[in-house]
Amino acid sequence: MIKFSKESQITFFCLLLIPVIWSGLNYFGILDYLKTKSVDWRMQFRGEVSQSSYSTDEKIIVDDNLSIPKTPKVTYVNFDAATLAMDDVGERPWDRAFFRDMALALIERGNARVLAFDFGFTPKSMSKMVPPENSYRSDMAMGELIKKYPGRVVLGCLFSGVPTPYVKNTDSSAFPPLFKDGYSWQASLNSGKYNYPESPTYPLINFINDRHVGRLGSFTVVPFRAVDEIPRWVPLWFPSGGKSHAYNLLGGKRSKLSFDLPKENSDSIIEISNEINLISSERTELQTEISEVANELALLAEEKSMLSGKSSKVDSDLKLILEMESVIKNFTNTLNLNPSLSAVIGPQLEKKENELSSIIENYLLDIDDNSTNQLQINKLESEKVELKENLSNLQVALSVNPALSEVIGSQIKIKKERLREIQKILVNDKNSKDLISEKEKSNALSKIKEKIKALKSSLTKVDSKIFKISKNLSISKSKLEELNNSLKEKKIRQQQLSGIFPTELVEHNNSLLLTYALNDGQTLTDPSSRLVDTLPNKVPIIYEKKFFTLGLEALLAYYGLGQDSVKITNDNKNLSILDNSGSEIVKCEMVEGQFLEVNWFSKWTNMFDEEELLRKAKRFYGDGEYRNYLQLIDPILVSLITRANGDQKDFEVRDILKSMTELGIDSEVVLLAEKLLNAKPGDTPLPSFDDLSSVVASISYYFISPKLESEFNPMCGMKEVLENARFQDEVEESILQLEEKIMDLEGASFLGKIEAALKANPGNQDLISKRLQVMEAILINKENLASQKEEQQRIEKFFDTFDDAIVMIGPEEATFQDLAPTPFDKAVVPKVSVHGNLIKTLISGKYLKRLPDNTEYLATFIVCILMAGLAVYQGNRASIVQACGILLLLGYIYFGFITFAETHVVWPITVPTCAGLSTSFVGLAAMVVIEQKAKGKLKGMFGSYVSSDLVEQMVESGEEPKLGGEETGITAFFSDVQAFSSFSELLTPTGLVDLMNEYLTAMTNILQEERGTLDKYIGDAIVAMYGAPIPMDDHAYQAVRTAILMQQKQIELREKWVPEAEKWGKCHGLVTQMQTRIGCNTGTATVGNMGALDRFNYTMMGDMVNLAARCESGAKAYGAYIMVTEETKIASEVTKGDIAYRYLDKIVVKGRSQPVAMYEPTGFMNELTQETQDCLDCFSQGIDKYLQQDWSGALSLFEKAKDLEPNRPGVTPGVKDNPSMILIDRCKVMQENPPGDDWDGVYVMTTK
Secondary structure, rough: OOOOOHHHHHHHHOOHHHHHHHHHHHOOOOOHHHHHHHHHHHHHHHHHOOOOHHHHHOEEEEHHHHHEEEEOOEOOOOOOHHHHHHOOOOOOOOOOOHHHHHHHHHHHOOOOOOEOOOOOOOOOHHHOOOHHHHHHHHHHHHHHHHHHOOOOOOEEEOOOOOOOOOHHHHHEEEOOOOHHHOOOOHHHHOOOOOEOEEEEOOOOOEOOOEEEEEEEEEOOOOOOOOOOOOOEEEEEEEOOOOOOOHHHHHHHHHHOHHHHHHHHOEEEHHHEEEHHHHHHHHHHHHHHHHHHHHHHHHHHHHHHHHHHHHHHHHHHHHHHHHHHHHHHHHHHHHHHHHHHHHHHHHHHHHHHHHHHHOOOOOHHHHHHHHHHHHHHHHHHHHHHHHHHHHHHHHHHHHHHHHHHHHHHHHHHHHHHHHHHHHHHHHHHHHHHHOOOOHHHHHHHHHHHHHHHHHHHHHHHHHHHHHHHHHHHHHHHHHHHHHHHHHHOOOOOOOHHHHOOEEEEEEOHHHHHHHEEEEOOOOOOOHHHHEOOOOOOOEEOOOOEEEEEEEEHHHHHHOOOHHHHHHHOOOOEEEEEEOOOOEEEEEEEOOOOOEEEEEOOOOOOOOOOOHHHHHHHHHHHHHHHOHHHHHHHHHHHHHHHHHHOOOOOOOOOHHHHHHHHHHEEEHHHHHHHHHHHHHHHOOOOOOHHHHHHHHHHHHHHHOOOOHHHOOOOEEEEHHHHHHHHHHHHHHHHHHHHHHHHHHHHHHOOOHHHHHHHHHEEEEEEEEHHHHHHHHHHHHHHEEEHHHHHHHHHHHHHHHHHHHOEEEEEEEOOOOOHOOOOOOOOOOOOOOOHHHHHHHHHHHHHOOOOOEEEHHHHHHHHHHHHHHHHHHHHOOOOHHHHHHHHEEEEEHHHHHHHHHHHHHHOOEOOOHHHHHHHHHHHHHHHHHHHHHHHHHHHHHHHHHHOOOOOHHHHHHHHHHOOOOOOOEEEEEEEEEEEEEHHHHHHHOOOHHHHHHHHHHHHHHHHHHHHHOOOEEEEEOOOOEEEOOOOOOOOOOHHHHHHHHOOOOOHHEEEHHHHHOHHHHHHHHHHHHHHOOOOOEEOOOOOOOEEEEEOOOOOOEEEEOHHHHHHHHHHHHHHHOOOOOOEEEEHHHHHHHHHHOOEEEEEEEEEOOOOOOOOEEEEEEEEEOOOOHHHHHHHHHHHHHHHHHHHHOOHHHHHHHHHHHOEEEEEEOOOOOOOOOHHHHHHHHHHHEEEEEOOOOOOOOEEEEOO
């Protein structure tokens, strides 16, 4: 059972906060980018999926009992750079007849099942700079396509936010209706406000035979859960309805009336024009007649007015005469009765008599002459007044400017003379008027009455004429009005049929009507009577339509289904497509009521060899690297010729040109290829890249592009479709001509005729020659026919690739700005691939299956619990266990990737992995801190008497130190300062501490550097071990190496202390002569924690430890400063043989009975001086003599070695003897007291 320390348990529970933090980050969407990218990486790990991998041979019956594959093939036709460069294309906006021709080729020659256009053929896309007639012709071209194949063509629409101009009055929105943004269908129903995309209009959509015609698919890909530019989620459908579709359709129709109406009603327009001409001619004649009658009537009216005026004047004068006579009579009677009133009445009476005389006088003469005379008098009176004013003004001017007297004076004189003449005439006229007699009065009255009677008679006659003429004029005017009305109606009708009469859209009886506008003054009528004379002119006003995404609409078109075949559950979570029999074809789940995650099946396209080479050639040519450019021409042409011939072989230049000729390539192109192949970098002019492209295009014609035969995304350009369609027509025409020519040559007119002539005249050479010529011509034509039929088969094979396919047509050229990257393509590719992959997702059923969010959170916590447990583990092999945690996490990631590759289940990886890694790293970091803290604690407790390695072992074991030990192989190490008691006596306590600290620090550092374990300090002595607690294979070598390094360090310390006389005082001489003896032994000892329960030490115990101590103390007896046992020497040499040893003796130490061979390590071999090496040689030979009891020989050799010893008294500080000196003394003793023949060379020590 695994146990955790208290600190580990606390750490474990604290680490459980990490998955909470990562889950929070996930909840707030901060990890969406990594999560999305992880799905991309899984797709790349899974690899590309070919269309054949999920297609089956199963068939499905669609309209008219047509059998098609149940799993459609998706193919792409691209508006690429080559298409854009075609002469037929022109500038934007492109002629839609171009698209129609391409579409007809795909349907009629390639038998494509469905064409889906990723283009917005909307009114907005047609520039206002295009002449209206060109725009109409362009739209009608596409309209012809839709009308001919209404169910097999899907046009694109988009929720751009900018509505189609014809639906602006419907209060509709062109923004996408998204449930995730709060859209509600019920709210649209309640408010009558719907969403309608920017879409094509008439004639691309139509209403024929009470049915809406024209499939529309939205290519709007709304950003949803987007973290970059890659479109991953596609809205499958958008709800729509209301009046917008009706207004869009008839609004578009209305804009085309100026073209549709004249075209459809041309005969009627001509007929009406003729009628207008006839009516206009008749009206003109009638107007002339009316004008003449009107003039006559005007003269009569003028005559009547004159007669009426005269009659009124005469009547008025008669009345006035009678009144004046009565007044005069009264005045006369009054004056007779009262003569005294003559002064008053007299003047009045005179005035009245003068007035009466003036009136009567006019009638005594001819009344017309009198009128004329009176007019002259009136004119003279007026002139008189005017002259007086002028004279006054002239006199004023003369008084102001006397200098003008000559000019003004003459004018004054002339005007005065004229004034005198007028006054004289007026006075004479007045004087000529005498009082009228009674007889004259009577005559005047008679004339007046006669005049009145004559005038009334004339008036009666004039009135009669006026009445008669007016009646005729009224009849003529009525007829003229009828003609005008008829002409107006004809002209209106002509305007209507010519498409220039105002029109309007009218809502009536649940329909939207396209009608002619009301005429001026025309009362409201039934709008149905004013429908325009072209269809459609009436559509249902409400049209509840679902706009499916382009890919889904294309799939519906493939199966010949409409929107009624798409079933969406009430909660908008599931979408199904049912066939005509009610069987389910497609079923998928939707997110946010609309969205489906697209499964990307492959990269957009693969680059083939020649394409890659062409790109490089174009770059080299553009950069001026002509040598590299020319080097690529040969491999490019070889690759193309190989594809054209369908074989694989090496070509030389002449083979390339020969193959081009055999293919039937034009001789000019072959010559151009020869120039390219033979060109040199310095040639002027150098064949251009356009020349190379021309040759490549000519060769490429003779094989089907590998892209079109791709298993993933078969595709080609629009140019290829149109060119192959044109070539097919040319080839078929050529085949017909060749067959007719062969038939003629083989028939009776040529070969038959010659054969008949030869039969009559067999030896005629001229006939034989002609027969040969005809047969040769037949052979040549048959060869040409065979070549053309091969060409026909190639073209048919090209179009066969579209058989029963859904063809996605979209822009590929970068100038369209309709590009985006994909999980497989870092570079941007056409967005039409989104809809292609959507179709593949739907038909293959390979949906990306995302698990509930709870699964992700649960997986995160489980992973983190495991990682936390492994991170805080501190038992045996903790590092391996912790490493297993990382491996476990990697295995989890691999599980997620392999699960996706096999099932497309998106197992949660990102959050669990991030949380797991964080938990592991934080846990490990926390445990490192805890371990360091534990080390510090243990070092504080035991650092003064145990090694750091032991502390490390305690920390790694996770256990507190405890009593007990184990037997293990080690090398025990003992060192002691020579004559240390003298130091104690001479040095002060402080000085002694300083000396020991410096000495022990230097020695201990060496010990730890060489991986030794310090057991304890015993005064000046150091007790240590090698091989425990950490096992070491080289513990013996390391112990001996430490001893040598310590002796070398001792020399450095002595040299350092030499100038420190003041510091060490009277002990300075002793300090500078300090020496240390060291002993080592190798063997098995008990190592562990030993002591009391509450106070113990990690130490070693055993016989081998005692022997090591004896080695140190016994070294003094041999004058050696390092002495090791034979076991240590042998074990050390097994590890490394770079240390020099010399045999000292075989001794029996006190307390033991078995002898032990002792050796002195004298240093590293590469550091030995020649003198030391000679010493060791002499000493070794002396030992041999010694063991042979050749005392004299041994003495001689030891004496010689004594002078070569590295440590010599008087030379080496602190040295009093050495091994050679010790053995010299022993040899002398042995020489005096021989040990006997049974002596085995063992020396028994009597002291420790």
